[in-house]
Amino acid sequence: MPDAGRTAEHEPALAGSGDIVFADTITVLPDDAPGAVVICGSHSGRYPGYLAARSGVRAVILCDAGIGRDEAGIGALPYLDGLGIAAAAVASTSCRIGDTADMVARGRISAANAVAQRHGVEINMPTMAAAELLRAAPLRSVMPPALGEARSLARDGGGRRIWLVDSAALVEPGDAGHIVVTGSHGGLVGGRPEKALKVDAYAAVFNDAGVGVDQAGIARLEVLDRRGIAAFTVSAASARIGEARSSFEDGEISVVNRIAERLGARPLTPARDILLAWADTPDRP
Structure with missing residues (x-):
């Protein structure tokens, strides 16, 4: 796996239980996203994972975008795993991509990284059930290296x-x-x-x-x-x-x-x- 920056082994887990916040796109997160579990309608590619980590989220749930070529649609999951940050994706066949309200209403988990799995997130779990579990995930203080979009x-x-x-x-x-x-x-x-x-x-x-x-x-x-x-x-x-x-x-x-x-x-x-x-x-x- 490529170096994703400072990993969980090098950074402390901060105490506390996170709130759950919502965003239709990872490029515009609410002010209360740091320290929170973010449910977001963006695809779960590597760059959205970088934006989530840079924003200081506790955990993030995105859309798997059909997973697709080279599993790019869930590239954020292994990337964030390397940083010790919990991440999961909902199936694009269960809810509308880009629509966080629909993710909450109908979304079902299709993939989760190891950190999220350790906190009980399972395949086919409803979005909000997974988000509630991830409130107890560790909050990592990380400074990922720049991963600029082209x-x-x-x-x-x-x-x-x-x-x-x-x-x-x-x-x-x-x-x-x-x-x-x-x-x-x-x-x-x-x-x-x-x-x-x-x-x-x-x-x-x-x-x-x-x-x-x-x-x-x-x-x-x-x-x-x-x-x-x-x-x-x-x-x-x-x-x-x-x-x-x-x-x-x-x-x-x-x-x-x-x-x-x-x-x-x-x-x-x-x-x-x-x-x-x-x-x-x-x-x-």
Whole structure:
């Protein structure tokens, strides 16, 4: 396992029992998250694990995002295990990704790291039952080394830019009119349509997070269609969630919205091929 920073053997466990707090995305945690058990609608990839550790949580429960390629959808669990922090994931087939209220209402645990298991967390346990157990988990004082998300250009010059951003939170105003390939899931954060994408890009790509219950993992596509933005998801089985470069280089298209279909995107084809073609396509009428 890669070095995740100071491990449980090198840091004391702090006393006390944590509260339970809620967040639809790990990129915006409430002020009372430090020392608490956080139930969060984000995928449980490695970077969300880093953000949880950096925020000083006692424990975190995220969504497994269909687990997917190289088990990237639960990469936070071994990462946090190395830091002595309890972590678990709920099945995307049991509740809507990005929707913490639904995680609480319907979510069932699909995976847990060793720290969480030692505190009684088991597969198929309801979300809140697991969270209650994790209130007694150790609070570790850790300073994980920086694990920065990537934002880079896959293509520049001669047409539209193709931006690779590991999280949709990294989209910038200047991305309007260009192509944005994200490592984020294709669900709506908190079920809020206005959170689908920060800018009016020419096109946007997301990971389908295994699609999941109520087709939550692809919910952004229809919203972006109404905004005039071509969008599709790549399958979680083909690309590592949380890694935009994997979406671009490895991703196989799984679901397309109407605009993307009119522009030639089709399921079961390589994402890279259609994105490079779109980069040189004249503005659509």
